[in-house]
Amino acid sequence: MGYRYSGKSSSGNIILNREEFDLKRTDQCVKRQREVADRHITVIEAPGWWIDVPVDQSSELLKKEILLSVSLCPVLRHVVLLVIRADIRFKEDKRNVFQGYVDLLSERVWSHTIVLFTHGDFLGDTSIEQHIESEGEDLQWLVEKCGNRYHVLNNKNRSDVTQIIDLLEKIEETVMKNNCCHFELLQQVKEKRRAEEEKAESQMSECETPKLSELRIVLMGYKGAGKSSSGNIILNREEFDLKRTDQCVKRQREVADRHITVIEAPGWWIDEPVDQSSELLKQEILLSVSLCPPGPHVVLLVIRADIIFKEDERKAFQGYVDLLGERVWSHTIVLFTHGDFLGDTSIEQHIESEGEDLQWLVEKCGIRYHVLNNKNRSDDTQIKDLLEKIKETVMKNSGFHFEMDGNILQMMEEKKQAEEERAKGRMKRMSERREKNRSQMSDSHHLSELRIVLMGCRRAGKSSVGNIILNREAFDLKRTDQCVKRQREVADRHITVIEAPGWWWKPVEQISEILQQEILLSVTLCPPGPHVVLLVICVEHRFTVNDREAFQAYVDLLGERVWSHTIVLFTHGDFLGDTSIEQHIESEGEDLQWLVEKCGNRYHVLNYKNRSDDTQIKDLLEKIEETVTQNNGCHFEIDRKILQELEESTAEGQRAKERRKKMHKSRSQISE
Incomplete structure (x- = not known):
């Protein structure tokens, strides 16, 4: 059980050690069986819900299929695996959603459940216990509601059979805790389709048309x-x-x-x-x-x-x-x-x-x-x-x-013309500033070394940006909750790129301490400090007041001075078509305009699908050098007090160790 895209089908394939489940989504249960390691294993995949859609807002069809899932293996129902992606933030709304769907099966089902984390490769060197601690009380509540039973799968390392052996052992331990009893749904599930068929009438009329x-x-x-x-x-x-x-x-x-x-x-x-x-x-x-x-x-x-x-x-x-x-x-x-x-x-x-x-x-x-x-x-x-x-x-x-109506078209034309005029003004201001910077740089050579930090929300395209800058597949496109550092010689420059882990569109106070620490750490991984921080934004994503507040909060972690070293970098420029980036900024409204102006009206756009055009990177590097010139040739250096607070923040790691000990102790008691 789990939300859509959580990895239920992939998990079923790993458990059965064969491509039994089609990765396409369906609104009906799917049942597969196979002999694995001298066991007859039956896996039922219940259809998923949208990640933040509560049970009372979901269709009757979905609820019926979830109820049906536990009746498709009538002999034994040993365990329900609640599938959750390790790379997705788990907060109160998701906890409430999970509770609602599981409670469809009655309160007793919780004693037969295990939380199954997928996309374990995202964690890197972070243990699953540290991840649970860093996510906060909502994920901890779910894990504890399941009797502190959890497991993590690395979907990209399917050759590691030990992760499935360990999962099967945990399932057997769960059955032992329940005195070898399986879960049985007392509530009878009657098909609703027949009633729906009676309610749904043929609504298309036949008629002769030329x-x-x-x-x-x-x-x-x-x-x-x-x-x-x-x-x-x-x-x-x-x-x-x-x-x-x-x-x-x-x-x-x-x-x-x-x-x-x-x-x-x-x-x-x-x-x-x-x-x-x-x-x-x-x-x-x-x-x-x-x-x-x-x-x-x-x-x-x-x-x-x-x-x-x-x-x-x-x-x-x-x-x-x-x-x-x-x-x-x-x-x-x-x-x-x-x-x-x-x-x-x-x-x-x-x-x-x-x-x-x-x-x-x-x-x-x-x-x-x-x-x-x-x-x-x-x-x-x-x-x-x-x-x-x-x-x-x-x-x-x-x-x-x-x-x-002609009046609607006329109003549209007038608005469009007004935006185009404002966009021309923005473009003119940027050109004038760049000309001024170039005149100051005319007697100096370009920097032989550039140190760059990439910041932004998840899926904005930070890894792809790093690959384009370094002109090599240096960054893995999979997400991680740790900083990644890559270096290379490009166009007679030694370029260092640090990718800070991204955030979901959440306020900074709702994000884990680990993520905040990694963002602070990013500017220390290229000593003595980065020349520029690139704030990566996908032009396809609507930029609202929530995005503005998130960017402001995360950048402010580094101190107010960092803003003079920042450039807004727009990705997926192919989405714009014939629209200029200036027109896009104007049309998005005051929140995006505020961010661009907070960065000194410094911005650039990248078209991933035209990577052969090296002028877009050449122009970006020139803008970075102009930014350094504006800062009197100085790089950004984080305040020592902020670094000291970072070094002292170790409480989270200690809590994770305690959770790990608790789990091992529980498993030892069952073995005895």
Whole structure:
């Protein structure tokens, strides 16, 4: 049991020592069996929940399958493994979520549970006990609720059979503690599908419609929903690049004697309300319906069938669609992707089981919906059926396409022009500052040595940045909770790069002491100190007040003086398309603008997918040298008082040792 992406399928494969579980997600239980080490082992993988979605907000279908999981091995149910990634922060919201799902099986199940940590390679030299201590009281509560039973798997070292032997021993010890009894669910689980089937009625009416020689389609939805894949299926060719972009993409093709135009609007983050999104995104969504004049016949709202759809998602969809005006709803169809996830569940059953929010959206679209199985693209009937539904939608609108109000388009143009003017001003200020710095540097050679520290949240791209700077795969892209140091000669310079471990988007006071210590340690690993600290930010990620507060808090750990040595480094520059980085900064709003200005208006953007362009690194190194010049040729050096506090912070390690002793003592008593 566990949340999605926790590593349940991989753990099952490691336990059975064979690729028995498909790594794709499903909303149904999967059962696999095999003889391993003279044991007949049965493993049931229950479908996962979204990491922060509580049980009362999950679908009835999911809850039913979790209850069903313990009845699929009717002879013996020895243990429930609660699967948790060691590289993901575990706080109160996740603890409450775990408790809710486990409690579905009744209170007695806790005596049969073991916490199974996956991605153990992330820990590096940190013991699992230290990790548990550093995460705080919420993870400690879960481990203690499970009788202090836990195990860690290194998914990348599957040849190490001792980790599975040790796990099986812990399972046997758990059975011994329960007097050799297995867990049995007293509550009878009755299938709800039959009731859902009765509730879900056939909602598509058959009607004769004339053939349209041309179809104009706009795809809208959140990031990762499958808009690009849907466009490729509709056009029956790889027309859309699957990489994300913040600009509209238009593709056309003759398909089945029709001229089809498909516009993909850029997506929003799944639960991000429209009032928190960038002006750039809103402008592009408005632009999408004007790129296929005189207007689209239909707007397809793309939703993944394997993702829970609740109030936040509903409000986000409503907000973004309403940008186009109320009339657009009569031209919309809900398009579900990842239909393979449903298995034997019909799309009507899925809509019913998800609850009132998804039902509201489907009804707002006039009960028009369709489902695509992206993994069965050879089935052309699914597209033929979709095109028929589009034709029916056009007929319901008396043969008319959707046309947006001219006043809305005019307001969009005025906003866009204002942002472009501000972006030009920012670019001009940066150019003037760089010219001034270059004039001061004109009589000096470039630095023969550069020391760089990379800081930022997880998944921002710090490791990739280090590899691009050093022009070699020096950093492993896997995450770690410890600093990593790499060096190399590049362009006649000796370059040292320190990657500090990243943080999740949480306030600094909620983060472990180990992480704070590692961030402090990062600036001491390149003595006498770094020339620059690069604050790494992914341009795809919406930068909000929470991000601003997190960056400020983590950088302030190093002292106020560090800000004069910092540069904001944007990654995933390919996402911007034709948008300049200055336009992006302006469109994101005051929080990102504050950070850039706090760093003295020093910023740079990297395009990972164009690593052959060495000018982007050359330009970055020049900006670093200009920063050093602005600091009178001095590097950054951390205050000695801060270092002293770092050296004295050892209490956490002692607590971890005590926990390890406690576990060994418990296991010794069982053996006796």
